[in-house]
Amino acid sequence: EDAVKMLAFDFGASSGRAMLGTLRKGHLEIREIHRFSNDAVNVSGNLHWDTLRLLYEIKQGILKCVNGGDSDIASIAIDTWGVDFGLLDERGELIGNPYHYRDKRTLGMMEKVFEIIPKEQLYMKTGIQLMELNTVFQLFSMIHGGSAQMQQAKTLLLTPDLFNYFLTGVKATEYSIASTTQLLDPLKKQWCGEIIQKLGIPRDIFTDIVMPGTVIGNLSAEICDELGVKPIPVIAAAGHDTQAAVASVPACGEDFAYISCGTWSLMGVETDSPILNDKSFSMSFTNEGGIDNKITFLKNIMGLWLIQECKRQWDREGKNLGFAAMESMAREAGPVSCFIDPDDRLFVSPGNMPERIKRYCCDTGQYVPQSVGEVVMCICQSLALKYRMTVESLEDVLGRKLPVIHMVGGGIKDKLLCSLTADVTGREVIAGPVEATSVGNLVIQAMALGKVKNLKEARRIVGASFPTEVFKPRDSQMWDRPYEAFKNIIR
Numbered sequence: 160e161d162a163v164k165m166l167a168f169d170f171g172a173s174s175g176r177a178m179l180g181t182l183r184k185g186h187l188e189i190r191e192i193h194r195f196s197n198d199a200v201n202v203s204g205n206l207h208w209d210t211l212r213l214l215y216e217i218k219q220g221i222l223k224c225v226n227g228g229d230s231d232i233a234s235i236a237i238d239t240w241g242v243d244f245g246l247l248d249e250r251g252e253l254i255g256n257p258y259h260y261r262d263k264r265t266l267g268m269m270e271k272v273f274e275i276i277p278k279e280q281l282y283m284k285t286g287i288q289l290m291e292l293n294t295v296f297q298l299f300s301m302i303h304g305g306s307a308q309m310q311q312a313k314t315l316l317l318t319p320d321l322f323n324y325f326l327t328g329v330k331a332t333e334y335s336i337a338s339t340t341q342l343l344d345p346l347k348k349q350w351c352g353e354i355i356q357k358l359g360i361p362r363d364i365f366t367d368i369v370m371p372g373t374v375i376g377n378l379s380a381e382i383c384d385e386l387g388v389k390p391i392p393v394i395a396a397a398g399h400d401t402q403a404a405v406a407s408v409p410a411c412g413e414d415f416a417y418i419s420c421g422t423w424s425l426m427g428v429e430t431d432s433p434i435l436n437d438k439s440f441s442m443s444f445t446n447e448g449g450i451d452n453k454i455t456f457l458k459n460i461m462g463l464w465l466i467q468e469c470k471r472q473w474d475r476e477g478k479n480l481g482f483a484a485m486e487s488m489a490r491e492a493g494p495v496s497c498f499i500d501p502d503d504r505l506f507v508s509p510g511n512m513p514e515r516i517k518r519y520c521c522d523t524g525q526y527v528p529q530s531v532g533e534v535v536m537c538i539c540q541s542l543a544l545k546y547r548m549t550v551e552s553l554e555d556v557l558g559r560k561l562p563v564i565h566m567v568g569g570g571i572k573d574k575l576l577c578s579l580t581a582d583v584t585g586r587e588v589i590a591g592p593v594e595a596t597s598v599g600n601l602v603i604q605a606m607a608l609g610k611v612k613n614l615k616e617a618r619r620i621v622g623a624s625f626p627t628e629v630f631k632p633r634d635s636q637m638w639d640r641p642y643e644a645f646k647n648i649i650r
């Protein structure tokens with residue numbers, strides 16, 4: 160029969176999973192093989208990823224898949240969060256522990272870079288939203304601080320490419336993840352040599368760019384030996400999780416807005432070419448490289464990080480609440496008249512989030528949320544209001560209406576957030592699939608294997624294989640006044 164099996168590894172900032180996908184007669188079935196938490200580690204004041212543990216989990220995933228009877232997988236692909244990287248020395252060994260994009264070393268680096276390259280110029284040349292966590296500012300902080308690691312570095316590999324290298328021994332940079340660095344020319348789809356050179360970053364640490372769907376190589380002989388498996392092809396699908404998620408949006412037409420809901424909320428549209436003008440710059444939209452030559456024109460919004468980080472604090476205090484419990488407490492609390500700007504700098508770093516949210520409300524002269532339910536409600540309302548602001552800005556830049564919003568990703572398990580998004584934006588929300596990134600990763604693998612023609616067909620397959628839930632807007636006018644209050648708070 161014509162079934163094809165593929166294995167997807169999807170690493171988010173808070174958890175990772177291995178998903179087995181089976182594509183049979185235009186239908187994709189997924190099965191979770193392995194799931195694990197991804198915990199950032201603070202070492203002497205610096206925040207790092209536990210990269211070697213993640214490699215261990217990849218091996219566990221492959222083993223569980225093969226030992227569970229599915230040794231006949233056609234390919235493997237890995238997607239991860241954006242912007243972060245590892246450095247290799249001249250022998251190809253990893254130098255140090257890769258840093259987390261929330262590490263404080265980038266503090267103040269944007270201003271320093273803008274002294275060398277004015278911010279409008281940096282935006283127009285890369286099309287990327289100016290955010291402190293971008294690779295460009297991470298690298299500059301190392302150059303500026305005289306980092307010994309940087310002096311030793313021969314190769315830079317972004318996180319998914321680093322894992323591809325650990326698995327195959329091949330060094331390559333996949334285009335979608337490269338575009339998150341703010342060092343890529345979005346028109347030429349090549350490294351922006353001028354920016355790299357002006358900032359004093361060594362040009363030769365960057366490897367060649369390969370397009371999504373490229374076969375990187377087979378599992379290396381050492382890995383096959385260690386795991387007792389056959390050499391399986393490793394594909395650079397979309398290295399960037401956000402692009403995998405967008406590829407999974409089950410829309411039929413071209414005209415849709417999406418929100419990829421995870422640690423971040425990535426909200427935008429798909430376009431054929433980058434939008435680089437004064438409006439896109441002043442509204443802080445990013446042009447990231449996607450699948451099938453598409454550009455995702457979107458905004459990074461803080462997202463469920465706010466809730467995840469509250470949960471971590473409440474866990475430390477011994478409250479031990481699940482996300483579902485937190486959601487029902489928020490429903491019980493009902494609408495609260497206090498709002499935060501989810502993207503305020505105050506909320507970027509890890510720590511006591513409920514306390515910071517209360518402080519924000521107090522400093523802005525608003526009601527201070529008290530209970531768990533009120534804090535969670537304050538976050539969900541504020542996110543929905545930010546989505547409304549973002550969809551209105553998108554319509555402004557594009558000059559057309561966006562009546563439907565597709566929400567995908569783990570965050571849609573929070574139905575309060577989905578229904579608030581519909582109510583507050585006054586737009587229909589179509590929610591699903593939940594496993595958007597893994598599903599996107601799998602359909603891109605299927606495209607690479609020649610089993611799916613293009614993105615359009617991939618989306619049709621997703622639509623036919625996974626359920627969606629529709630949220631119609633209710634009482635939207637009720638949110639007009641809160642929206643005005645919200646806009647005043649965020650300036």
Ligand code: LRH
Pocket residue numbers: 171172239240241242260339399400401421422423425459
């Ligand atoms: C979401 C994401 C996002 C990036 C951020 C660092 O997981 O990839 O697109 O901006 O992580």
